[in-house]
Amino acid sequence: MSTAAQVPQVTFAHVSGVSWPRSGHHLLVRLLTGYFGPAFVYCEHHVGRPTDPAIPACCRQSPCAHADRVVFTKNHDFALAMPQLPGKRYLVQYRDFAPSVVSNFELAVREGLEDTPESFRRFASERFTPYLDFLSKWVTSDFAQGEAVLPLPYEDLVSAPVEQLDRAVRHIAPGHVPDPARLRAVVARVDAQRVADRKIEVLQNAGVHASRDVTTFRFYDRPLFGLLGALTLRRQEVAQTFQDLLGRPPAEHNMLAFQAYETREALAAFIRSTPEYRNRQVSPAPPAEQSPTPRKFTRKRHNDRLGCSQT
Template identity: 30%
Template sequence: MKKELTRIIFKTIIGRTPSMAAIEHYETYSWPMLVNLLLNSKEFKHEDTGLNRRENVLINSELQFLNEKIGVPIDGAKKDITIDLFFNECFLPYYQKVLSGATIEFIQSKSLPRSGHHFLISLLTKYFDSDLYYCEGHSPKGCCKSNPCLKPFNKDMSNKLMIQKSHDFGLKDEKNNEFIYLIQHRSPIGRIQSNFELALKSSKGLYTDTKESFEKFAINDAEYSIDFYNKWFDPNDGLQKIFIQYEELVFNTEDALNKIIMFITGEAAVPEKLEIAAENKKVKVNTLNSPKETRKASEHRFFSREFAETIEKKISSGIKHKVSIPFEFIG
């Protein structure tokens, strides 16, 4: 294993495969020492082009090697990650962790917007504490902005679990059977209403506070929902996944959380820790960033039962798989 890692470090930085004698020599170096040595060596510039390799990107063969030979979950990652960033912030920390014999469970969270994702993360963070590292895909500072994440550890690299968030807009996220998946959804009308309120605040004028704008938004959201359900609720994709319904999570928090923890760990939740985590319920449910009037679908200012039924029928008829969705208006 160490010879293979030495070879790929050398080849990636210098641009050519080292001799066996060189590999045997360099494998005695620590990874930070080896990378620093090669980055600052006279050989660092390509002989053919004179280009500094630090300004180049990882080529497909190197990505393939890292994925297949060493196991880093790099499928679907952005290909414009610089050598410098990759080695200093992704490669070295990850393999120092791997070489120490440590393992990490990668958890992908795929959710329809406004389905209680942050509420769930608050519960899991309270339960797992420092064993869990969470990535939103755009923060904290220095985020690799890749899916799957290339920096799956907290600052002291103490976590055993890593959860990465995605709403999979555009349905571009790849499926990977090496991960486990938390799939969140919610009763369509209440979710769409809540998402519209968020869009009003964040879309910079794309939507207006009118019934016409709301209904246009709802139709677009329903079409995205159908695609999301058809992709992530496919029973034949071979993924390890659990479906989490917003209503169950909010109104039956402790039981729902226990099921999720059992799915993640393979064991029943520790009762004392579960009880403490579930105490977050009252605080979080009351701060869902949704106006009070949107919490009951029929009381939303733009509610129309006829339109609500139309949206629910559209979603119901468009889904290919058998999915338990809590429709409010079509039963």
């Protein structure tokens, strides 16, 4: 597979990669590099330089100023400022929230974030807002449904890597018919990476493997991860609802449970049912130290019923 004669000769179309963090972007880059060989030129918009030494530095523009030579770029679009341009190709990677936030937390701890259950709960709560914003712009919007945008969920990439690599190859090299044997060989020998327990481990030639089981995470708790799978509301929505109705912020230890209410209206209805709210209507009192405890409830998400325990 390493001989030049086996490297496919293709005409590339520049593709802008947009990815939610920890959604398999670098795995995909390694797969594409293994398939196309050195002709596949990549640039990581946030920190890198193009893999073509003839290009001295990343242009830090979107669309890429070197689109005639750079095939694929990376952008997390943290500021939601990346343009969505008709006629341009995009490849969007994302992942279920719970495993992505666990992996992201591991990296944050390596960079100095406090490694405690409380820190993880707050980190997950805060990261859910940008996660929703990313999905809204790049996954569920009208633009994201267009033919020029290829969605590639992480779960699909690791469960059916040959099929998903085939899709990516066709998107990047229109008109090229992927070589099934080459696809399988690349998938079987690609380097892998494991991020767990505050460590990053490179697994050489390990091939694509199943994603990490979140139940092995040191702060795993079944009710907690039930909440992570049921989150709907942004922190800001919860905070504003509490401020409007109770004149104070919610208690941090209950924040995730409040974010798991299906709608802001449902959360407001719960708050209005509490003694604290009723007492305020009779005689406004100073803010209490504790938030009302969310009631147990169930909601539908991704066609499953998830029970969310009290916190």
